[in-house]
Amino acid sequence: MGVPFDYAPERPEHIDAVLNGLDRYNPETTTTFQDYVAAQCENQTYDCYANLALLKLYQFNPHLNRDETITNILVKALTVFPSPDFSLCLSLLQPHVLSPQPSANSLAEAVQKLTVLHTQLNSASYADFWATLDSDDLYADLTADVQGFEELMRVRMAVVVSQSMQSIDRKVLEQWLNVAGDKFESFVKEVCGWRVEGEKVVIPLNKENEARSSVVRENVKFDQFSRMIRRAYEQPA
Amino acid sequence: MSVRNVPTYQQGAPERAPADDSDVEEEALANDYREQVQYEGGYDDELERVPSSGPQDLQAQLAAAAQPLEYQATLETKIASYDSYCNLFHFILNSDGPVDIDVPSYFWAWEVIDEFIYQFNSFCSHRQRVAFKADNEEEIMVLRENPNTWGCYSVLNVLYSLIQRSQISEQLAARKRGEDGALYAGEYGNRPLYQMLGYFSIVGLLRVHCLLGDFSLAIKTLDDIELNKKAMFARVMAAHFSTYYYVGFSYMMMHRYADAIRMFTHILIYISRTKNFQKNAQYDAITKKADQMYALVAICVAFHPTRLDDTIHTALREKYGEQFAKMQRGGPEALPVFEELFRSACPRFISPTPPDFDNPHLNVDPVEHHLAIFMEEVKNNMYSPMVRSYLKLYTTMDLTKLAGFLEVDPETLRGWLLVNKQRSRQVRHTEGGLLDGEVVNSSDLDYAMEGDLIHVSEAKVGRRLVDWYLRNLARTY
Numbered sequence A: 001m002g003v004p005f006d007y008a009p010e011r012p013e014h015i016d017a018v019l020n021g022l023d024r025y026n027p028e029t030t031t032t033f034q035d036y037v038a039a040q041c042e043n044q045t046y047d048c049y050a051n052l053a054l055l056k057l058y059q060f061n062p063h064l065n066r067d068e069t070i071t072n073i074l075v076k077a078l079t080v081f082p083s084p085d086f087s088l089c090l091s092l093l094q095p096h097v098l099s100p101q102p103s104a105n106s107l108a109e110a111v112q113k114l115t116v117l118h119t120q121l122n123s124a125s126y127a128d129f130w131a132t133l134d135s136d137d138l139y140a141d142l143t144a145d146v147q148g149f150e151e152l153m154r155v156r157m158a159v160v161v162s163q164s165m166q167s168i169d170r171k172v173l174e175q176w177l178n179v180a181g182d183k184f185e186s187f188v189k190e191v192c193g194w195r196v197e198g199e200k201v202v203i204p205l206n207k208e209n210e211a212r213s214s215v216v217r218e219n220v221k222f223d224q225f226s227r228m229i230r231r232a233y234e235q236p237a
Numbered sequence B: 001m002s003v004r005n006v007p008t009y010q011q012g013a014p015e016r017a018p019a020d021d022s023d024v025e026e027e028a029l030a031n032d033y034r035e036q037v038q039y040e041g042g043y044d045d046e047l048e049r050v051p052s053s054g055p056q057d058l059q060a061q062l063a064a065a066a067q068p069l070e071y072q073a074t075l076e077t078k079i080a081s082y083d084s085y086c087n088l089f090h091f092i093l094n095s096d097g098p099v100d101i102d103v104p105s106y107f108w109a110w111e112v113i114d115e116f117i118y119q120f121n122s123f124c125s126h127r128q129r130v131a132f133k134a135d136n137e138e139e140i141m142v143l144r145e146n147p148n149t150w151g152c153y154s155v156l157n158v159l160y161s162l163i164q165r166s167q168i169s170e171q172l173a174a175r176k177r178g179e180d181g182a183l184y185a186g187e188y189g190n191r192p193l194y195q196m197l198g199y200f201s202i203v204g205l206l207r208v209h210c211l212l213g214d215f216s217l218a219i220k221t222l223d224d225i226e227l228n229k230k231a232m233f234a235r236v237m238a239a240h241f242s243t244y245y246y247v248g249f250s251y252m253m254m255h256r257y258a259d260a261i262r263m264f265t266h267i268l269i270y271i272s273r274t275k276n277f278q279k280n281a282q283y284d285a286i287t288k289k290a291d292q293m294y295a296l297v298a299i300c301v302a303f304h305p306t307r308l309d310d311t312i313h314t315a316l317r318e319k320y321g322e323q324f325a326k327m328q329r330g331g332p333e334a335l336p337v338f339e340e341l342f343r344s345a346c347p348r349f350i351s352p353t354p355p356d357f358d359n360p361h362l363n364v365d366p367v368e369h370h371l372a373i374f375m376e377e378v379k380n381n382m383y384s385p386m387v388r389s390y391l392k393l394y395t396t397m398d399l400t401k402l403a404g405f406l407e408v409d410p411e412t413l414r415g416w417l418l419v420n421k422q423r424s425r426q427v428r429h430t431e432g433g434l435l436d437g438e439v440v441n442s443s444d445l446d447y448a449m450e451g452d453l454i455h456v457s458e459a460k461v462g463r464r465l466v467d468w469y470l471r472n473l474a475r476t477y
Helices: A015-022 A027-043 A048-060 A065-076 A085-091 A107-123 A126-135 A137-144 A149-164 A171-178 A181-192 A224-232 B020-042 B043-049 B054-063 B077-093 B106-134 B137-145 B150-166 B167-174 B190-210 B217-222 B237-253 B257-277 B281-303 B309-329 B332-347 B364-379 B385-389 B397-406 B410-424 B467-474
Strands: A164-170 A195-197 A199-200 A214-216 B396-398 B425-429 B439-443 B445-450 B455-460
Touching: A015 A027, A015 A048, A027 A048, A027 A065, A048 A065, A048 A085, A048 B217, A065 A085, A065 A107, A065 A137, A065 B043, A065 B410, A065 B425, A085 B217, A085 B237, A085 B364, A107 A126, A107 A137, A107 B364, A126 A137, A126 A171, A137 B397, A149 A164, A149 A171, A149 A181, A149 A199, A149 B445, A164 A171, A171 A181, A171 A199, A181 A195, A181 B077, A214 B106, A224 B217, A224 B467, B020 B364, B054 B077, B054 B106, B077 B106, B077 B137, B077 B150, B077 B190, B106 B137, B106 B150, B106 B237, B150 B167, B150 B190, B167 B190, B167 B217, B190 B217, B217 B237, B237 B257, B257 B281, B257 B309, B281 B332, B309 B332, B309 B385, B332 B364, B385 B397, B385 B410, B385 B445, B396 B397, B397 B410, B397 B455
Parallel strands: A164 B445, A214 B455
Antiparallel strands: A164 A199, A195 A199, B396 B455, B425 B439, B445 B455
């Protein structure tokens, strides 16, 4: 069974109550949500549906905007790529933050920087992602609040890799994950449960990476013929 | 839907339970639509014929609320219209006890909500445009003085209040459980006026959330409504396709293309079946919306190649044949096509807050904003069709060799392969709420890499004969 989009296992009750009531539009709940975002950054939990509710409050009450919280939400959304969360967050921001105006304010600059990361992640240019992350001190500031950001990113990348690969060149994977040596081996073995064989990393078969052919047969239901059969009754030939 | 409007051919037929018969249902809906068509013409007469149980001017107000503003309405008219909506809803919601008045029909309730949101939408767009151009001092003055006119809080307030007053969510939830909704309706909700306004306010909320760019909340709003032909919204043609349009669009923006396609095709097939009854002014509006939905289907299919229903596929090729082919081919040449179709088919997004009149350049059109976000996704996936088309030809393939064919370096291709793979895993609805879903492999082509060797597998679909068989049988007999 899948997980509904609006479900978060660790969501506290009081947040759930706000989300399901009309208080989600009440500007006074902004602080509650802000604290919740801070807690998510701290505890490595994630609740997109609640964060979107906060962004909506900001959208309706721009004077309450806290740039830091907005960027934290966006960084948290990066940690669950390739889900659509980052785009959904962007949709609720004010339109001018994405416009390429040179006079843009600091929030616009931060959002555009994060969008670059998002693009690189979604186009699976992981090596570029790490390079960009190192290229500017601003990125360090933006991701500072999110505990274990780099580790979270590595885990997500590993997930994508495990879906598409049965084995991969060690050098390529080192570049993608931006770790090397012992740290690399321990990540691959302990966190991912993969094997290192010489210059190769072997990923155990799972449902996604086995690439097995199948034939889908047409599923015929009796209902499809109901019209036909009714006609047969109506017009006895 | 009971046995009303029993089709004549049934009389000699053996006993069957008509309630579960989708044909009978469709027939009944069709009859409803015919009524609606006639109703369209005799709008005002109808209202006058209603025995007036409330004050006469209220009847007039109700009629006015459903009536569209003139195209060239001035700013003052728009503001005045807002005030009269406020008065009307205030009266309906805050009188002592429920207002005792008969409403003509479902269509009326839908049209009030529809027109209310439409005016909100166009007012916000207009305000944004005025602020961006910054050349009409007079209008800017007026708009500055009325920052709260058509404010998003008051619009949402009206919709939520109507929903709460009528306890429509409780009623619908009860009906879903198989209980009698009326037991949960309360003093207000048992009256048709409140029930219908409440119901269509839910659909209205879906639309408002979508216009404001909150796609997940838009879909969440419909939790209590079951999407099928028996739902109340299906009685009103405009409500029916508007619901599917906004749900489908929201799914698309959540990258759930399979679900979006399901929504669009459902309603498009429906429109094509009922189009014989739509010979009136509404017909143009429906055709326009249908064209938009075909464009969206084309976009979704480009992201998520799938086999379409034959009717839809034929119509799609007629309307957007060239664009469709380009998008399916992918690559940078397809980008302008995506842009063009998105622009023509998206809702007119709005920004909820008054614009910044002092910095005109900051008031970017929200449509551009959503387009930019959407195009980001398009660009990420634009090479997938090329990769797929090559992989289809092989069962195993060397990465460097394929890179040679595609004229890119192997590392770029490795990235593309991952992109295509992660895009093929999509959340798709199976059961439960509309936001529910499971991650499934949505592509018929799958592959895995062993070092530089790509193993390709294909899920072959056996020939689909039933559809063809039934259609030809229906034609000949």
